[in-house]
Amino acid sequence: MAIPRLLVVDDDPEMRSMLTQFIRQNGFIALPAATESDIRKQISADRIDLILLDVMLGDESGIDICQSLRAEQDVPVIFISALSADHHRMKGYEVGADDYIAKPFNPNLLLARVKAVLSRAQRTSSLAYRRRIKTFGFDGWIYEGKRDEVRAPGGYQVALSQKETALLKVFLANAHIPLTREEIAAALDVTGESDGTEATGRAIDVLVGRLRTKIEKDPKTPKLVRTARGVGYVFSADVEVKED
Amino acid sequence: MAIPRLLVVDDDPEMRSMLTQFIRQNGFIALPAATESDIRKQISADRIDLILLDVMLGDESGIDICQSLRAEQDVPVIFISALSADHHRMKGYEVGADDYIAKPFNPNLLLARVKAVLSRAQRTSSLAYRRRIKTFGFDGWIYEGKRDEVRAPGGYQVALSQKETALLKVFLANAHIPLTREEIAAALDVTGESDGTEATGRAIDVLVGRLRTKIEKDPKTPKLVRTARGVGYVFSADVEVKED
DNA sequence: AGAATAAGGTAACACACTGTAACAATAAGC
DNA sequence: GCTTATTGTTACAGTGTGTTACCTTATTCT
Numbered sequence: 016m017a018i019p020r021l022l023v024v025d026d027d028p029e030m031r032s033m034l035t036q037f038i039r040q041n042g043f044i045a046l047p048a049a050t051e052s053d054i055r056k057q058i059s060a061d062r063i064d065l066i067l068l069d070v071m072l073g074d075e076s077g078i079d080i081c082q083s084l085r086a087e088q089d090v091p092v093i094f095i096s097a098l099s100a101d102h103h104r105m106k107g108y109e110v111g112a113d114d115y116i117a118k119p120f121n122p123n124l125l126l127a128r129v130k131a132v133l134s135r136a137q138r139t140s141s142l143a144y145r146r147r148i149k150t151f152g153f154d155g156w157i158y159e160g161k162r163d164e165v166r167a168p169g170g171y172q173v174a175l176s177q178k179e180t181a182l183l184k185v186f187l188a189n190a191h192i193p194l195t196r197e198e199i200a201a202a203l204d205v206t207g208e209s210d211g212t213e214a215t216g217r218a219i220d221v222l223v224g225r226l227r228t229k230i231e232k233d234p235k236t237p238k239l240v241r242t243a244r245g246v247g248y249v250f251s252a253d254v255e256v257k258e259d
Numbered sequence: 260m261a262i263p264r265l266l267v268v269d270d271d272p273e274m275r276s277m278l279t280q281f282i283r284q285n286g287f288i289a290l291p292a293a294t295e296s297d298i299r300k301q302i303s304a305d306r307i308d309l310i311l312l313d314v315m316l317g318d319e320s321g322i323d324i325c326q327s328l329r330a331e332q333d334v335p336v337i338f339i340s341a342l343s344a345d346h347h348r349m350k351g352y353e354v355g356a357d358d359y360i361a362k363p364f365n366p367n368l369l370l371a372r373v374k375a376v377l378s379r380a381q382r383t384s385s386l387a388y389r390r391r392i393k394t395f396g397f398d399g400w401i402y403e404g405k406r407d408e409v410r411a412p413g414g415y416q417v418a419l420s421q422k423e424t425a426l427l428k429v430f431l432a433n434a435h436i437p438l439t440r441e442e443i444a445a446a447l448d449v450t451g452e453s454d455g456t457e458a459t460g461r462a463i464d465v466l467v468g469r470l471r472t473k474i475e476k477d478p479k480t481p482k483l484v485r486t487a488r489g490v491g492y493v494f495s496a497d498v499e500v501k502e503d
Numbered sequence: 504a505g506a507a508t509a510a511g512g513t514a515a516c517a518c519a520c521t522g523t524a525a526c527a528a529t530a531a532g533c
Numbered sequence: 534g535c536t537t538a539t540t541g542t543t544a545c546a547g548t549g550t551g552t553t554a555c556c557t558t559a560t561t562c563t
Binding site for chain 2: 519520521522523
């Protein structure tokens, strides 16, 4: 990729110019936008690698915008908000954020997140399981996004915990793409306040193991979630995406 | 939007400065005002995201002011009053308040409401929220606000207690949005009395549990009110809103 | 090939979070 | 008064999740 192009969306001119300036000082291309139509104009005009999006845009809702963008594109989005109370909402998959940062923010933290999102976007699709509640089918299984339920080939419902479900969604959104543990961890908890680089030990391995016991016919020889030794894990079944 | 800007309207200088100071300490911009003309000056001068309005402003009436403002603008308003007696009149939408808090109030409760109103303003216009939308449908169920009745898919009426009904309303108004226990408590507690933070213990959990036994087919595996571990609860069914 | 080394699998544990039954306090009828 | 319903609190049980420790498997080295 050439120089990453970031779209900075904020309706407050001061904040917008401050952000664009900061982004540019750090070697990226920053393009300002204030409204949804600005965004669409920029996107259709040229490649955009990442969007920094204020949650509150005066009369427009950043969340709505993000969702409608996600319906068409697969651009990574980092949300910025002054309301720390919004943090827990970002965890919901329905929002579709790749990351979230509270305002006023630490510039270095922002930069770290931007780099993290950009680097993983190069290899994978946006890890934020793509928006709109969709239904996936794989190897006879069905994941129904609307109800957040998983049904086995026989049609029986399988009880997955929240984390297991979230993990499965990450895999489904990135079928055939090897994911590192770090990438998976980042996708599972939208990090929020804590710094981006926590080495959480073997938590992902254990989680993958638990998911395997529930969805693999023979967990000893996994057909769906394969291990990419030295790298991470791959979901290696074809995934069929069905609209609602 | 940059940092939210709140207009603090109270004719008592002490209360006014106390409020503005508290608001500022919590990361917002607070602008003081004492009279209706002050308010209009501020509003025409710059963007205002929320007005905290004392009901009794000496010779002016906060309610009148609010209504005349409403004729022109759509700014969210939270009323503050020493008379806890007429809180139900406030909540009545005739007045045009987005929320109401009694004086003396718990600071954390005020903060929770401020955040809730600001956050809600992102996705629903204050106008739409205040409109008398009273009937909701979800998963075959119907909640009829006019009579405060809940009817099951069969058409049979289900008896919910006052708090259970209030809780259901909060969920219906925030479908698919994870709510923390604090947010739910803030929305339920109409009395601005003592403790507002965590002194409430597990009350919300128990209340949710009771609601579940009454509206979930299988309360053990809830389909409507899901728990978001470490966060709170989400109402995860589509809600259809009907006008009266 | 066999040994040494690195990486992943997983059982067992610890801990935090949630569900809920039982009780207490209070209000509302009768 | 007594009874009943509502609501919050407490206590305990159940569940989910991360860590540790040990075992198995794959890779590399000699």
